[in-house]
Amino acid sequence: MNSGYFISFEGIDGAGKSTHIDSFCKLIQGRYPDRGVVVTREPGGTALGEQLRSLLLDAPMNLETEALLMFAARREHIAQVIEPALRAGNIVISDRFTDASFAYQGGGRGLSIAKLNDLERWVQGQADGSLLQPNLTILFDLPGEVAEARRSKVRTPDKFEKMDLNFFEKVRQEYLRRAKEDPKRFHLVDATQTPEIIWSGLECLEIKI
Numbered sequence: 001m002n003s004g005y006f007i008s009f010e011g012i013d014g015a016g017k018s019t020h021i022d023s024f025c026k027l028i029q030g031r032y033p034d035r036g037v038v039v040t041r042e043p044g045g046t047a048l049g050e051q052l053r054s055l056l057l058d059a060p061m062n063l064e065t066e067a068l069l070m071f072a073a074r075r076e077h078i079a080q081v082i083e084p085a086l087r088a089g090n091i092v093i094s095d096r097f098t099d100a101s102f103a104y105q106g107g108g109r110g111l112s113i114a115k116l117n118d119l120e121r122w123v124q125g126q127a128d129g130s131l132l133q134p135n136l137t138i139l140f141d142l143p144g145e146v147a148e149a150r151r152s153k154v155r156t157p158d159k160f161e162k163m164d165l166n167f168f169e170k171v172r173q174e175y176l177r178r179a180k181e182d183p184k185r186f187h188l189v190d191a192t193q194t195p196e197i198i199w200s201g202l203e204c205l206e207i208k209i
């Protein structure tokens with residue numbers, strides 16, 4: 001049984017997760033000074049996961065291979081980092097988790113939801129039959145063309161960031177579909193707003209840990 005609390009940040013590339021995640025961690029640490037806060041990311045978060053990340057963000061590969069490697073990295077991440085931290089009562093904040101697989105490999109690239117559900121059950125299945133899921137997912141939502149304009153100003157695109165607007169629109173729609181399906185878990189951020197307005201919204205967010 002977990003006594004910790006699990007938060008994920010999600011959104012299409014360039015939506016603004018990285019801009020806010022460090023301040024958000026400080027905010028949570030300030031609110032809960034007696035709890036450990038573990039900040040991590042996917043793909044990645046472990047030595048093996050970071051190696052897989054380099055491959056995944058760089059090498060072209062078959063869609064099923066990509067999904068399997070995402071979930072392999074996730075299995076390692078859960079076993080080495082997330083589960084031990086939650087068991088110890090910590091707050092885990094992850095830059096992406098499984099919603100990204102449904103959005104990118106499912107919505108964006110077209111892998112069947114049935115296959116993703118199978119992988120999710122395999123990798124996140126708990127002894128009591130439930131799935132390990134974030135308690136709260138903060139979804140930064142904005143149109144693909146706005147995200148692309150922001151990204152192009154600041155970095156050389158990786159494999160996913162080179163995808164076209166149609167891909168990112170499908171990724172976005174899958175995120176929004178999942179948020180609609182599970183409104184208690186998702187907190188939607190209108191990421192077209194200024195960073196200051198987004199931040200004040202996050203500061204006011206009531207989180208019952």
Ligand SMILES: Nc1ncnc2c1ncn2[C@@H]1O[C@H](COP(=O)(O)OP(=O)(O)OP(=O)(O)O)[C@@H](O)[C@H]1O
Nearest residue numbers: 012013014015016017018019150154191193194195
């Ligand atoms: N609300 C905003 N308004 C305008 N520009 C923004 C806003 N939020 C972030 N940016 C800028 O957009 C760019 C992308 O932001 P950021 O790196 O935070 O996105 P991200 O969602 O973390 O992307 P990725 O998932 O690809 O790492 C940065 O240059 C950042 O300064």
Ligand SMILES: Cc1cn([C@H]2C[C@H](O)[C@@H](COP(=O)(O)O)O2)c(=O)[nH]c1=O
Nearest residue numbers: 013042043070096097100101104105160
């Ligand atoms: C977890 C996960 C991630 N991705 C994609 C999404 C992004 O393009 C990259 C990660 O880079 P970030 O900018 O540091 O977030 O990987 C994916 O396609 N599927 C996943 O499960």
